[in-house]
Amino acid sequence: MDKESLALLARIGLNQYESRAYLSLVNSAPATASEVSEIASIPRPRAYDILEGLSKKGFISVQPGRPVKFSAVEIDEAFSSLKKHKNEEICKELVDIDKIASGLKGRVKDFKPEMKEEENHVWVLRDRKNIYSKIESLISNANESILIATGDDELKRKIDTYENTLREAKKRGVNITIIAPKDSKHARKAAEFAKVITKPHNHRIFVADNHVVLYLTPDEDEKKDVGAWISSPYFAKNVRKLI
CATH class of the missing domain: 3.30.870.10 (Endonuclease Chain A)
Known part of the structure; x- marks a missing residue:
């Protein structure tokens, strides 16, 4: 599997198994968890959970049935979804930071000890x-x-x-x-x-x-x-x- 592609996916937060699973589906037809496990060389007991995680992140879609099959979301669509989720997370974190700062200021009194003018x-x-x-x-x-x-x-x-x-x-x-x-x-x-x-x-x-x-x-x-x-x-x- 292309090491450079794996490295690029690692930079956006996918772990080794997630990256391998996604790339295996990009280059193949819809596949079952067992098939992805074999193609991507990931542990079979973990394959389903890894694919479910990729689905939640917007990188793959799930085809209901027996057996369930998975297919890769197109790269542009997957990354657009990722950017949207990241923006939402950042906005929420910034709001939380403001709330924490406001709450802390309300609980902690300002303390400014007197200093001599030339004190270093x-x-x-x-x-x-x-x-x-x-x-x-x-x-x-x-x-x-x-x-x-x-x-x-x-x-x-x-x-x-x-x-x-x-x-x-x-x-x-x-x-x-x-x-x-x-x-x-x-x-x-x-x-x-x-x-x-x-x-x-x-x-x-x-x-x-x-x-x-x-x-x-x-x-x-x-x-x-x-x-x-x-x-x-x-x-x-x-x-x-x-x-």
Whole structure:
């Protein structure tokens, strides 16, 4: 059986037996569970349950009778059904997340301990998705200024990810400065919503309101990205001077 096809089906969540059963039916006439078991080399005792599972996922249709027969749903139709089910699941999960957040806020009192103005706090963020989520939050909550120092490839990613959020910050009166490499290909686009300074540098730094600094390691592997989130007005002011 084609290994590449099996790998593609695995990427959408089908297990090995489900993938083998579906591909066997795509290439054959309607078949019984026993026949599919033989063609697809799957355990006979599990064949019926595997086919029932594929039916619920919209990949095969069931022909009632004695014996029951199964046939593959056309690929376009099967994947259209899968997309619909996935969208429904995602929408339900998002609604549940909102309900959980609302319920938690109702049960847990806001607690913000008093801090000395110059007290330092450092947190570590791992994985680019978590880092980008924090940057999104910092941009959305900035009141005075934002400074971004970044490489050119990273600048493109930031424009793709945050352009609308940065434009909204600019409308609020936030001063946005981006420091890009001297030969930046994306500086012109960034200049539509920020003051852009081009000069040689190797920094990946984000500063919000001269108070919070997010320092990113220079790793291109998004899963290995690490960010040090530092809440320190003193540190933020000095970082601005250094870059």
